[in-house]
Amino acid sequence: MKLQHVGATLVLGGLFFLGGCAKSGDSTATTSTPSAGGSGTKQSVVYIPKNTGNSYFDSVITGFEKAGKEKGFEFTTVAPATADATSQIPFIKQQIQRGVNAIAISPNSPDALKPVLKEAMSKGIKVVSIDADLEKNEDARDAVVFPVDFGSIGSSQIELMSSLIGGKGEIAILSATTDAPNQNAWIRGMKESLKEAKYKDIKLVEVVYGDDEPQKSQRETEALLTKYPNLKGIIAPTSVGLVAAAQALETAQAAKRVQLTGLGLPKQMSRFVENGTVQKFALWDPGKMGYAAGYLVSGLLDNSIKPSVGGSFKAGDLGELKFTDKMTVAAGPPLVFDSKNIKEYNF
Amino acid sequence: MNSSSAPLAPAKVSRGARFSEHPLQREIVALLLLGVAFVVGALLSKQFLDVAYQFDSTSLWIETGFIALTLTFIIVSGQIDLSVASTLALVAGVTGILGTRFGLPFGVACVCGLALGALLGAFNGVLVAYTKLPSLSVTLGTFALYRGLAQVLFGDQSVTGFPDWFVGIDTRHLGPTPIPLPLVLFAVAALGAGFVLHRTILGRWTVSIGLNEAASRYSGIPVQRIQVLLFTMSGLMAAFAGLMMSSRLGVARYDMGMGLELDAITAVVLGGTSIFGGRGTIFGTVIAMFLIGVLRTGMGLANIKVENQLVVIGGLLLFSVVVPNLMARGRSSRI
Numbered sequence: 001m002k003l004q005h006v007g008a009t010l011v012l013g014g015l016f017f018l019g020g021c022a023k024s025g026d027s028t029a030t031t032s033t034p035s036a037g038g039s040g041t042k043q044s045v046v047y048i049p050k051n052t053g054n055s056y057f058d059s060v061i062t063g064f065e066k067a068g069k070e071k072g073f074e075f076t077t078v079a080p081a082t083a084d085a086t087s088q089i090p091f092i093k094q095q096i097q098r099g100v101n102a103i104a105i106s107p108n109s110p111d112a113l114k115p116v117l118k119e120a121m122s123k124g125i126k127v128v129s130i131d132a133d134l135e136k137n138e139d140a141r142d143a144v145v146f147p148v149d150f151g152s153i154g155s156s157q158i159e160l161m162s163s164l165i166g167g168k169g170e171i172a173i174l175s176a177t178t179d180a181p182n183q184n185a186w187i188r189g190m191k192e193s194l195k196e197a198k199y200k201d202i203k204l205v206e207v208v209y210g211d212d213e214p215q216k217s218q219r220e221t222e223a224l225l226t227k228y229p230n231l232k233g234i235i236a237p238t239s240v241g242l243v244a245a246a247q248a249l250e251t252a253q254a255a256k257r258v259q260l261t262g263l264g265l266p267k268q269m270s271r272f273v274e275n276g277t278v279q280k281f282a283l284w285d286p287g288k289m290g291y292a293a294g295y296l297v298s299g300l301l302d303n304s305i306k307p308s309v310g311g312s313f314k315a316g317d318l319g320e321l322k323f324t325d326k327m328t329v330a331a332g333p334p335l336v337f338d339s340k341n342i343k344e345y346n347f
Numbered sequence: 348m349n350s351s352s353a354p355l356a357p358a359k360v361s362r363g364a365r366f367s368e369h370p371l372q373r374e375i376v377a378l379l380l381l382g383v384a385f386v387v388g389a390l391l392s393k394q395f396l397d398v399a400y401q402f403d404s405t406s407l408w409i410e411t412g413f414i415a416l417t418l419t420f421i422i423v424s425g426q427i428d429l430s431v432a433s434t435l436a437l438v439a440g441v442t443g444i445l446g447t448r449f450g451l452p453f454g455v456a457c458v459c460g461l462a463l464g465a466l467l468g469a470f471n472g473v474l475v476a477y478t479k480l481p482s483l484s485v486t487l488g489t490f491a492l493y494r495g496l497a498q499v500l501f502g503d504q505s506v507t508g509f510p511d512w513f514v515g516i517d518t519r520h521l522g523p524t525p526i527p528l529p530l531v532l533f534a535v536a537a538l539g540a541g542f543v544l545h546r547t548i549l550g551r552w553t554v555s556i557g558l559n560e561a562a563s564r565y566s567g568i569p570v571q572r573i574q575v576l577l578f579t580m581s582g583l584m585a586a587f588a589g590l591m592m593s594s595r596l597g598v599a600r601y602d603m604g605m606g607l608e609l610d611a612i613t614a615v616v617l618g619g620t621s622i623f624g625g626r627g628t629i630f631g632t633v634i635a636m637f638l639i640g641v642l643r644t645g646m647g648l649a650n651i652k653v654e655n656q657l658v659v660i661g662g663l664l665l666f667s668v669v670v671p672n673l674m675a676r677g678r679s680s681r682i
Contacts, residue, residue, distance in 0.1 A: 052653060081653045084605045085505075086596060090407050094647035097394050097404075111505045112596045115515065 043101040043301045044074040047130070047290075048091050050106050051083040055267075055347040056286050057106065060130065063287035064104070067294020070316055073301070075294070076100075085109035092116045102126040102297045110135040117141060126300040130293050131286070138326050142300055143307050145293040147284035149330035150182070153237065154189015156334050157262070158199060160282060161233050164259040168201030169232030172224050174245050174262075176212040176238045186237050205231070210241045217244035225254055236262035242281060246272040266337050266345040273342050282334040286347065292318055292331040373619030373671055374631035380663070381638045388645025395648055399525040404644045405637075406517035406595060409529045410435070410588040410604065412636045415611040415618075416540040417584040419632045420577050422615050423544070425557040425624025426482040428581045430471060432607035433493035435589035438464045439599040440497050442590060443506035453510045461586045467493060468582015472575035482578075490608070497601040505598040516594040529591055536584075541629035553577065557624030613660065614639055617667050638663075 047064050049057035061077050068075035078095070080087035085108050093116060095103055103120055107113050107129055117127050117140040129144040138144075161171060173190065175183045187207060194204055205228055210217025217240060224231060225248070234249075236242040242264035249255045255277045264281050272278045295315035299305025305313045312322045321329050337345070388395045414431045421428045442460030446453040467489070474485045519528040544550040555563045556570055564570045593599040618635030620627025639660060646656045 076650060078647075078650055079653065081657065082605065084602045085600050086592075086603060087605075089596075090404075090643065090647060093404060093407065094644070097397070097400050098392070098648060098650075099394065109505065109598075109600070111507055111598045112600060115595070115597050 042072065042074045043298070044076070044099070045102045045104065045294075045297050045301075046095045046098075046100045047075070047077045047104040047293075048088055048095070048106070049077065049079045050108050051087070052079045052081055059286040059345075059347050060106070060290035060293075063285075063290030063292075064294045065290075066287075067291045067298065067316065071295065071298040073101075073294075073298055083108050085112045088113060089116050092120060096120050096123060096125065100125065101301055102128065104128045104130055104293050104297055105141075106131045107134055111137055114140045126297060128293055128297050128300070130289060133326075133328070143296060143323065143327040143329060145289055145296060145329045145331060147286055147289040147331050148334050150185070151189065153186045153263070153334065154191075155193040156282065157186070157235050157237060158190050158193040158202075160261050160280060160336065161235055161259070162199055162202060164261060164279060165202070165232045167198070170203050170205045170228055170230050171233040171235065172205050172228065172231060173207040174217060174220060174224070174234055174236040174238075174241045175207060175209050176241060178209050180212075183237060190235065210238075210244060212238055212240040214240060214244045214247075217241045218248045221245040221248035222252065225249075225252055225258065231258055233259040233261070236260065236264075238262065239264045239268065239283075242278075243268050243272075246277050250275070250277045264337075265347060266342045267347060269337065270342050273337065273339050280336055280338045282336050285332065285335040285345075288318060288335075289331040291316065292321055292329060296321075296329060371619075371628065371630070373667065374628055374634060376667065376671075377618055377631055377634045377638055381634055381641065384638055384641045384645060388641060388648070391645055391649035391651075395645055401641075401644070402525045402527055402530065403517075405530050405533075405640060406527050408610070408636065408640045408643070409533050410592045410595075411607050411610045411614065412533050412633070413536060413584050413588045413591070414581075414607065415614040415632050415636055416536055416629060417577070417581040418611050419540070419615050419618075419620055419627050419629055420544060420553055421482075421581055422612075422620050422622060423557045423624060423627040424553045424574065424577055425560060426475060426574065426577070427486060427612070428468075428471060428482065428578060429486040429608050430467070430489040430493055431581060431585040431588075431611060432604040433490050433497070434464055434467045434582050434585040435592065435607065436599075436601055436603040437467065437493045437497040437500075437589075438586040439589035439593040439603055440501045440506055440601060443509065443593060443599040444500070446510075447506065447508040453513055457513075457590055460590060461583060464586020464589070465579050465583040468585070469575060469579040471582065472578030475578065476571035476574040494601065501599070501601045503601075505600050506593075507598045509593070509597060513594055514597045516591055529595075532591075537629055537633050544627075544629055549573070549576075554625060557621075557626070559625075610639070613664055617664055619667075622668075 045068065047061060049060065065075050078091050080091060088105065088108055092103065092113070096119065103125055105127070110133070114134065114137045121127055121140065127141040129141045131147065133144040134140050173187060175187060191204065193199065194202060206224065208220040208224060210220045221234065221244065224234065234245055236245045242262040245260055246269070249258060249260055250272065260278050261281045263283050265283065269278060269281060292315045296305060296313065299313055307323050307327045309323055309325060309327070312320045315321045318332055321331065323329060418428060418431065438460045441463055442456050445451045445459055446456030471486055471489055474480055475482045517527055517529055520526060521528065521531050544553065552563070552568045552573055555568060556573060560570060592603055614635045615627070615632050616622055617638065618631030620631060642659060643656060646659065
């Protein structure tokens with residue numbers, strides 16, 4: 001008889017225990033103020049990243065929280081464990097039921113989330129997309145915030161390269177795959193930019209493709225070094241390619257002769273910046289994106305911001321930000337990393 | 348409800364009676380846990396006790412519930428089907444493409460989709476029944492194969508453009524009540540499944556095969572045909588769940604229902620079905636499905652982190668499997 005007591009008590013007690021510890025302490029949502037819900041005067045805002053445990057989104061959260069403190073809204077964040085297309089749906093439903101005033105989301109799918117986000121909007125909840133848009137379903141959100149104006153990546157990369165090689169010499173581009181839309185748009189931007197008079201002494205000799213595979217990217221870089229003895233610079237606008245190219249330069253001890261820059265993650269690149277293989281490279285600051293989104297959401301909630309193409313709003317430290325086509329906001333210019341600032345970024 | 352209070356009020360149980368003797372012991376534990384989950388959910392957040400919302404949130408997991416019904420049969424018969432979620436995705440995508448790109452009337456496309464699901468299930472069944480391969484390996488293979496096919500066919504693109512009558516099954520309700528249509532369909536399906544498993548010869552044969560396949564064969568039960576039938580039903584049900592999910596989402600994608608097979612197995616086992624076969628009830632599976640659904644809803648509303656939610660669900664599953672076994676072992680009875 002005793003054992004069956006023990007069994008039933010264990011099962012029920014266990015559930016109560018788990019429920020209890022879930023209620024107290026660290027297991028509530030990750031942020032400052034645990035009690036969301038409509039009561040009181042503070043507006044409540046929730047941010048739903050693609051998935052948990054992603055340091056890129058942790059930076060977005062930090063920026064968002066900062067804006068929350070400055071603008072005085074209650075900020076929480078919840079996220080699914082996996083980033084598949086439908087995993088965010090239960091979370092959105094639950095936040096609607098919690099009565100939040102605004103939902104900011106980095107969507108895992110441009111279309112699977114449409115019905116549930118529309119449901120949120122129909123209940124008066126403001127919806128802002130962050131980092132990725134609900135393409136072709138823009139009516140399921142009020143606005144979108146990107147970390148940077150992706151149209152300006154090409155010209156800013158050329159500017160960075162020009163400053164590294166003193167405005168003249170042969171350069172090459174190491175890209176990902178031949179049909180990656182982002183890469184091709186950026187390469188087009190670079191070619192456009194090279195037509196400007198100030199870059200007349202810079203000559204683009206070749207674009208090679210490493211398919212975002214470390215081995216192939218490294219081989220392509222080595223091939224560039226042998227094929228063009230006068231090569232002065234390589235631009236790798238892909239994080240995989242940039243690391244691989246840095247490795248190739250390091251192995252060939254060619255860093256003095258050839259300047260390497262591109263788009264990359266500070267954590268992966270810090271070794272090469274510290275040992276001088278790479279002087280400067282760029283990316284965007286996800287923290288600024290979260291901060292801008294915080295100001296945007298807050299303005300949408302108190303009606304001080306009414307999105308209109310060509311209109312703008314003030315986003316704290318970031319200054320005026322503009323709405324462009326389809327209510328798109330870019331949080332700022334690309335962020336350039338060098339030996340001085342690279343340690344400050346944790347993604 | 349003398350029986351349900353038995354585990355909590357042992358004084359009333361006659362000396363020597365075994366806890367594991369009650370035929371619905373594990374189902375009753377699940378039912379009690381469901382009650383506890385409601386109390387805990389209500390304590391955790393004030394938005395929990397909202398009838399319309401509770402009904403509404405069943406639509407988020409009801410597709411898994413349908414699959415768990417046929418999976419109960421499979422597991423009772425001593426087998427497993429890991430390919431259900433992949434079948435769901437492949438069928439939803441193929442149906443969508445047939446209806447939107449090949450110009451088939453969408454109703455016809457749906458029928459084709461259901462037929463495809465049955466076929467995919469029958470493929471599993473034939474392999475299991477006639478090659479004597481373990482269903483774990485066979486369906487692990489088709490788990491990857493069907494999902495892979497879906498990815499090859501649709502890539503990362505969503506299949507969209509469904510007709511209005513098809514989209515939004517979860518937004519339709521039973522008359523003026525807050526009961527969503529999928530829940531009504533689930534109730535009908537559960538009653539049907541319960542009837543077949545517990546009141547028909549097919550159900551008894553299923554249990555018998557799960558208890559002892561060889562003995563069943565020698566006593567004249569058409570074991571192989573029943574195995575093919577069960578897997579075909581499983582595929583058909585997965586296909587139906589796939590159509591419901593694409594109706595709810597308004598799109599079909601290769602990565603729909605990722606990991607859903609594990610949720611379904613969790614519900615079946617939590618509901619008291621023996622993973623070794625030979626024992627299980629539809630009632631238990633349904634209760635367990637609600638238990639998991641209510642727990643997820645409650646914890647989600649309380650903004651409990653997803654990793655902690657997984658700990659709770661996993662802990663619960665362990666309790667439900669380990670504790671009865673320990674108790675049974677305490678009396679040196681069979682598992």
